[in-house]
Amino acid sequence: MSSLIRKLFGKMILLVLLLGMILGATGLGTMPLSAAVSNQGLNSGTLEQGVVANLEDADQLTAFMDGMMDVQMRSLQIPGAVISIVKDGKILLSKGYGHSNIEENKPVDPQTSLFRIASTTKLFTWTAVMQLVEAGKLDLDTDVNTYLKTVQIPKTYEEPITLRHLMTHTAGFEEGGVGYQITTDPGKLPVSITETMAKHMPARVKPPGEMLSYSNYGASLAGLIVEEVSGVAYNDYIQKNIFDPLGMNYATVEEPVPASLEPYAALGYARANGEFVTKRPTYEGGFRPAGSASVSANDMAHFMIAHLQDGRYEDKQMLKPETAKLMHSPAFQFDERLPAMDLGFYELNMNGLRVISHGGADELFNTALYLVPDKKVGIFVSYSGGEGGTAAEGLAQAFFDRYYPVHATEQPNEASIELGESLEKYAGSYQFTRRNHTKIDKFFSFLTQINIEVSDNRLFIGSGADQQVYTPIGVNLFQEVGGSHQMGFRTDAEGKVTYLFLDILNPMPLEPAPLMNQSKFWLLLLGISVVLFITVLHGFVYRRREIRVMPKAQKWAVRLSAVTSVWALLTLGATLLVLNMNLIDRLSHIPLSLRLYLFMPIILVGLTAAIFIMGVLAWKNQYWTLLKRVHYTFVTVAAVILSLFFYHWNLLGWHFG
Template sequence: MSSYKGKLSIKIMLLLLLVTVVAACIVGAQTHSSAAPSVSNTLSAKPEEAADLNDVAQLTAFIDGIMNVHMDNFKIPGAVISIVKDGKSLFSKGYGYSNIKDGTLVDPETNLFRIASTTKLFTRTAVMQLVEQGKLDLDTDVNTYLKKATIPNTYSHPITMRHLMTHTAGFEEGGVGYQITTDMKKLPGSISETLAKHMPARVRPPGEMISYSNYGAALAGLIVEEVSGMAYNDYIQKYIFDPLDMKHATVQEPVPASLAPDAVLGYARKNGQFVTKPLTFEGGFRPAGSGSVSADDMAHFMIAHLQNGRYGEHQILKPETAKLMHSPSFQFDKRLPATDLGFFEENLNGLRAITHGGADELFNTEVSLVPDKQIGIFVSYSGGDGGAAARGLSQAFFDRYFPAQEAIPPQSAILESDLKKYAGSYQFTRRNHSDIDKFFNFLTKISISVAGNQLSIGSGAEQQLFTPIGPDLFQEVAGKHQMGFRTDAAGKVTYLFLDELNPMPLEPTPLIDQTMFWLPLLGISVIMFISVLTGFAYRRREIKQMSKGQKWALRLSATTSAWGLATIVATFLVVLNMDLIVRLSRITQSLQLYLVMPIILVGLTVSLLVLSVLAWKNKYWTVLKRVHYTLVALSAVTVSMFFYHWNLLGWHFG
């Protein structure tokens, strides 16, 4: 499974975990501008004292200390790191085990770690090779290059390669039942057939906003395949791995037999012990995340990009092409980190870094390059909370060797009343609209509130406060992160950008999508259903004395209430608790059967509405009881509308 984990701080991670039951750009776009000073312009001239990066013994002791603590605290069985500087490998080391049962230690030279979405860097490097050869144009309709799949003309402007490279094509997110597989019998899969079969809807105009897309990245890989006339795997091997002398690297699934003994096993914790878990495969989505590579080989790739395409005597990209790939191509706001043609920018203690991460259920990877300092870091983990470990290591490294200069906070006075327009619920642009996948975004929201003259995310010990430093721009109080907004001509917020979540912007959540809209309605409906069942149990003798029509009306009310409660419980305890790998790899029989429940509920609801009319027409019971009966019917309508809105009514699979 390929899924980019944005550089969340631990605070943001915990916030998302609290609100989530399940486990997660273009030149032609209009960029936000402002005359407000950026934070980088307010730094004082006196930096803190930096450690000597050329002291390898000191560097080794420093990295060892961090890795050992992280592996223990974050329950990580195996890890690897490589650091490059000035065109050479500065540090490379493995930690823990590649195979716990056999007691095999991690070897940075030969052991292959799965890098998930970091594979996209190989795919996009391949795209840029074809661009410089004149075989691809960044701003031409991708349908010009596609032979077996055609992107529909949903909007007046076509999707271009630049959109695919910057995640601004405007595709919705998808994946339930088809994104990955754990069954090798389903491999290899045709990229073209997979992408034609599982094409997501276009939900926003191309170039408008980032919406991270594995589909878009895989589509770029398909175009490499069809334009070059070579299979994707073969192209990457011949034009990237071979010239970079990457002997322990592959995008093939499963890894070739010659490399299989060096593949690191994936682990999960069970009853306090590490247990092996089946690897996930991307199949037809492999250009988005099928890579497996050693730390030493990844060092070659980092050196090539830091040296504008050159590694040794080989030039995989022309200098001007590499510089274009590393330059901003989409910016939410010129004061915030941009998206380049394949990389995401990040501010690391005032340094511009170009980065990419990758994660699946068993592996976490981060790559960070600082062109101005000719520094590159690759780190990968085989289990545990590798995402938090990677972020902690990266920040610790830059704090020690490139400490931030003392900042003088800029002043920007904004009244509390003026901050209220930023408050509210926000949802990620990376989400589904059309399929059952939509429901898995139900609880994934971020809420922003006003606290004095500051904005607040979270509460208690996990609260983050942001103070205004310019128009639509905020700085974290006692922190390093920034938050920006886009607003329309009327001043209404249209998008939210957190630099630690690049490339995962958010947008205001409409009332119909807010959990605080649906949860109270569901809660009231549950109370109504319980009242019916309770009343039915206590009024059995009274019901026996009623007419046949009244009896059937009450029986239907009790049946609908019981079925409604069962369906709600099944939705939250069964559907939302589905194992992520199972959810993304196949449509289970239990899910198929569950989806019958909302349909039956709709049938019962329609019947209940009919009998509600008859109850008033024939004057069943007292007026108060008829009102209660009608409210129960409306509760059933509410629950049915919930299932309809969240694509749980029917079989909506992508």
């Protein structure tokens, strides 16, 4: 994955604790992943060319993973990690690296160390849903309002939302989270799932079933359905029906972890002044079905084995074979040529193998789980800090390259593909379908877009070293040049692009951004406005004598333009600070500073109205010279543009979810 897309993806995930995809990031002065993967530390047990490694050779597998982890933890600043690999119902490798508690010099133990797995928790929720489906208590295609007793979803669209929609992230909810997604205060726990779902219900912005839009709310709603239909609290249901039967003794979805497991909880770390330091943990509260679990590597191995063996672990049947197969089958496809979304799992193409996967990330932990049903192979890996998302992606690719190498194939012959039309229709700015529309959260996706350019019958994403190039291999389908990733588009009856799908971002498609949503459009207008405001202040300083002798009305008009310009610049500066507000603060509560800041755009609107009136008077009464009146008009337009910016991005008023 290019660093450009990793950055964009990282912003989306961390912004709303998406925690459901492999998170990647660059920077922080660390070694690039490409350098890490090529490091000599990964060459343990190097194979002769053309020889495929034997996955069941435990010594060779351990040496390979030891080399990978050694390089990753040093180069990507990771204090602790754990991995388990299973095949054919057996644990091939389960091992910890680094420390679960640096201060106490406690090493990571794969059997007992609990790593927070964030959105990978959803797999427990989806499994619980499927248990109730096979018990006849739930139906995948029935209106969820039928099962909900304390919350009802508004009938925004004619089509009702079903469990199938929730499990495929096609319910059509907008994203949200500012002020309520998480909490950092364990004293506020436990939080009712019911109350959270009722209080923070997002708007329905797309008809159900139309398109993927990853949703923590949807997963939490499914957890509430499990709770209300089974008559058992969510935490207890998962414990009794998944953890206990599978012998997962070091696993919990409770927050904080129960006292009996607290000594085993791995601490998450960040880097400060060249050292690892602990940071405050975050809790999902009422959103716990979407991301609250803490689990050991051995216990996740049990869970993987059950899913890979048609729902069976040892003599326990977690799911019936037909239910497990249904859960692992495509349930929504953007394009039949691209990886699908299954019932809770998203598909990846790894060296030609169909992999069903889920990941998770919060501020301190990064987790990824990969299952290869056809090979009965599963991988679970979790990191307690550093660039864990980059590490997980690199480890998975290195594993498949070593044990399931792809045979060299020729790149598509572009000249042989007749698309019948120009590629220009694919160019433009694209925004994620997973975003907010109605609340202040919308603003925090302002810079999260992907731009596609066309040149020489190819599509380009990014620039410089980060650039990715795609060549057409079929109608609305493109292949990465020099790589294995693919990109697909959907078009309407007129051939206009409606959606973009990158296989590395499943289930996070994008759609063309209208002009009013394009960051480059607003940045251009804001830049011009800033220049105009600065010219006002420059003129006000250097024309003081001239202004003093002006008639009173003209003098007040000039002073008003100066005050408006100063306030506009201050408000823009404060807006930049809001955009870069600490993520945890933003998602755990509404900071007083944010509440106070929101007075600033409102005051600006008032000043804009006043300067508009003064502008009209300036033309009516022939103030100043013609050139100065034109300049005053431009400044007024700049203030109007800025006011429209705040209105469009939901920064006028206190639009909290």
